Amino acid sequence: MNRILRAGAAGLALAAMGSLGACGGGDPGSADASGQKADTIQMAIASAVIGPKEEVATFSVAKEEGFLAEENLTVKTINTDGSVAAVQAVASGSADITPADTSAVLAAREKGVPVVAVGGLVQNWPWRIATAPGSAITSAGDLKGKKIGVISLASGSAPFARSFVEDAGLDPEKDVDLVPVGVGSQALSALEGGKVDALALYTQAYTTIELTGKKFAYLENGARFDGIRSLSYVVREDTLAKKKDAITRFLRASYKGLLFSAVNPEAAMRDGYAVFPAILSGQKADDRIKNDTEILRTWVASATPREGEPASFGSWGAISDQEWGKTADYLKAAGQITKAPDLKAVWNDSLLEDANDFDAAAVIGKAGATTD
Known part of the structure; x- marks a missing residue:
């Protein structure tokens, strides 16, 4: 389900380590066809994946459709108990990146936690x-x-x-x-x-x-x-400096996955079953696929432009200053932050040009050609 703006600032001081648990991912140290060792990214998930949501549309598809392999990346995942804990896992170094609510990110930054958003995900108020x-x-x-x-x-x-x-x-x-x-x-x-x-x-x-x-x-x-942002990808400042190229490739693979999901949510959902079989709750995929696809389609609609066809979607991950301002105003009114954030500290869009450097037509073609 969507975890939009659910995180309270009070939990930021709590240690997240006790809530972490392995839930999937690749084998560290795997190599591509040339024998080059793949970079490993550790991603924190804000809650266990037991239904169609963001990890299905991005990570599962990126893994199953080969987008991570194309980027020579291995991604491992850990579960946390909500966006606050996911951001804390990133801040502590237990994870490299997480898709987390802006409420958790801005509240953490206000408390001096050195995390920064590097790419948007959910763009339409749900x-x-x-x-x-x-x-x-x-x-x-x-x-x-x-x-x-x-x-x-x-x-x-x-x-x-x-x-x-x-x-x-x-x-x-x-x-x-x-x-x-x-x-x-x-x-x-x-x-x-x-x-x-x-x-x-x-x-x-x-x-x-x-x-x-x-x-x-x-x-x-x-x-x-209109324009209030929620889920965005978040990293720690020093992780961004040390793993800039790998984080960029992770974003690119994720946005490829999101585009694929927009074109073929049923195939994306089946990828989700493969990576997170707990979604099935012991049932057969064919018995669940129709409803789960519609639920995933609803999530994808929150993360893609309201108008236009997938071929016209561009600028994945962009968040304007106006959108940040509206988001901050909303969170201040809700009592989740106390002052306007320093955007230079909380938002770094320097990876997005390269993260968007992929052949969208090829991704769309792959999604259209996929059969189940």
Whole structure:
């Protein structure tokens, strides 16, 4: 699932080492066809991969489709307990890179942790407010005096719900009640049973429920949410200096994987099963592939341009100063950071030109030619 802006700044001081566990990756020291030893990158994953999400669309595809091999890279992975722990693993040297929430990255930087974002990943705001079809609630203003179901009060859905009603001139502390309802069937039951009047979830969570035949009515997000960034690739400053070339090649392989996933999410999902078999939960791939592909397609939509065909997608990983500003403003309002970040310290886009230097048509052709 998407872990968008769920990390709280308070956990940054906690050691992440106790939460680390091996979950996959290649064999260190492997060589390419020329006999040259492959560079090894250690990637921290913010939560175990038990469903279609970012590691499937990027890492699994890059590994199974040969993009990592093309870059002469071996990637090993470790699990951590959320974005804060993933950033801490990078900061401690336990991992070289992680796709983490900007909330965790900016909060860490504010505390003096020497981490830096080197490439964006999720670029479209995925959180939505939903009601039951036919509900009298059709706008943010209608939520006055209502209960909104959030994943938990510590999740990113809580600050999103507060910001959403603030846009309508409501007081989020007085005019609405936030009720923890989790995700999936638990959240659906809370809405259908009247425990809450609306839900604040991310698009993948809604897609998972809708695939069971249920429907939602969605409220329109305000303009303040356009351009807010979430998952981005993060490294430690000295790791960037020491492994600049390898990190660049890792980004290039990841963005190739993302492009492949945009063209052929079903093939990407099957790559995910191969690398992270726990996703199947003991079931057959053919029994899950249809629904899992739709869930992955929803995630990919959050990480690719809203308009245009894959052949026109470019500038993978770019984040504008305006987007950083909107993201920081949102996080300040949510209480996750206290001041505007120093962009020169927190953002280094020097790798992106080379990370984008690949034959997109070849990747698209490979995805189109893939058969399952």
